[in-house]
Amino acid sequence: MPKVDIENSCYAGKILFFDLSTKKSKSIDVSSELALKYLAGDGFGAYFLNKHVSGEVDPFDKENALIIAPGLWVGTTIPTAGKTGFFARAPLTNGWGEGIMGGRIGLAVKQAGYDALIITGKASEPSYLLIDNDEVILKNGEHLWGKNTRECAEMIKKDEKNNDLVVADIGIGGENLVRYAVIDCEERQAGRGGLGAVMGSKLLKAIAVRGDKDIRVKDPEKLEKLTLEWHEKMRNSSAFKDDGYYGTGEFLEWMNAERGTFPTRNWREGVFDERKHIDPYYWAPKYSIKNKACIQCTKPCGKAFVIKE
Ligand code: SF4
Structure with a gap:
């Protein structure tokens, strides 16, 4: 089997797990085999959801997982390839739930060092998850409950005194378990399947992320040349x-x-x-x-x- 040079192939290199019930996190390395078979984004979403959540789990059960997985090319110059997938068992269909958005949350996740976040369990109170590079903390978010997504994102940045945070959050629909509630990030939404209600069921109002790691590609000059060619084709x-x-x-x-x-x-x-x-x-x-x-x-x-x- 060929080997993927993880460090230089657009991967951040790690998968972060966070359990809201215990407030504990752990990370694992992205192996060459995982990268070859599942290629980040949707592939990682499908793989980890299948691995960690049984088909019998109710979407609002704390055993459901919320997975956030940026596409492989997020953070490069490749046009229209900046999308991030959100995955869980879906409240709307009771099956596979996938919502794709073009907000910066996936870029921040990769810059923090992760190719996927896997959030399980249920918080004991309304909360938000703060990820600043290697630092991962669950914080009290009772004051955010009832706020719309724009208000919530601004309040978190103010509370944390950090305008570089990228926030993905839910509004009142998600809090109230509306089965088609979305997750928002900077006015782009993961809109399918009611994944906002999965966050609501976990009392997770928001995920706020900042990172400063580089996303590496093997041959930046060649990629730049290809990017310019693709732009030209699109424009025409x-x-x-x-x-x-x-x-x-x-x-x-x-x-x-x-x-x-x-x-x-x-x-x-x-x-x-x-x-x-x-x-x-x-x-x-x-x-x-x-x-x-x-x-x-x-x-x-x-x-x-x-x-x-
Ligand atoms: S702005 Fe439109 S065309 Fe561009 S990546 Fe987003 S959805 Fe696709």
């Missing part, structure tokens, strides 16, 4: 312009009128007749004021709105 594609104006919903009409594959009424139908007002060709010119991108993305499909009417 028709999707680049349309995504910039209308976001990823720009193909909504095509999915409905030409393909009949628009997920409608929980996939019972593939065409949504009342689609006019959710079509970005309708709302983007009226309300959109600027674009917002995930980290590492030069093709920003996120939109900020102002609705005056």
Whole structure:
């Protein structure tokens, strides 16, 4: 079997486990075999969830794990490759739960030295997990309970006197175990499956991370050259312009009128007749004021709105 040079292949090199019940942490090394078989991100999420959580566990049981695993290329210059996966048994489906977001939390996790965080157990009071490089502490978060995600993130940075912290947190929906509650980081969300409610069930309001370790690649010059080539290709594609104006919903009409594959009424139908007002060709010119991108993305499909009417 070929060997992965973990130190120089975009891996941070460690997996961090934290048990909220005992407040204890431990870490293990990422082996070459694990890297070859599962390749970080989704692969690590699937591997560790399968390994540590039985299929019988209720999503709100403390035996459920919340796993955060940045994609392998997070922290490099590769465009659109800055995504981080959140994984758990999902409250919405009682099965595999996966939410992907483009906030900076995965970058911070890698800079702190970890390719995945695996959080188990349940805190005894509303709490937040603070990770500052090798220092991992569970802190009281009762004053944060009831706050929305923006307020909570700002309060943690203020409490810790540290603006470099990157915070992933839940709002009131997650606290109240709403089965489709999201996890937010800097207005990007892990939105699928209700993973915010898994955090709520663990009384974990937020995860705040800072790190200052480098993410190493074997041949930085070659990667830079490839990155510039990819940027050029993206910039010259028709999707680049349309995504910039209308976001990823720009193909909504095509999915409905030409393909009949628009997920409608929980996939019972593939065409949504009342689609006019959710079509970005309708709302983007009226309300959109600027674009917002995930980290590492030069093709920003996120939109900020102002609705005056
Ligand atoms: S901003 Fe849009 S296109 Fe860019 S990485 Fe995020 S989701 Fe993908």
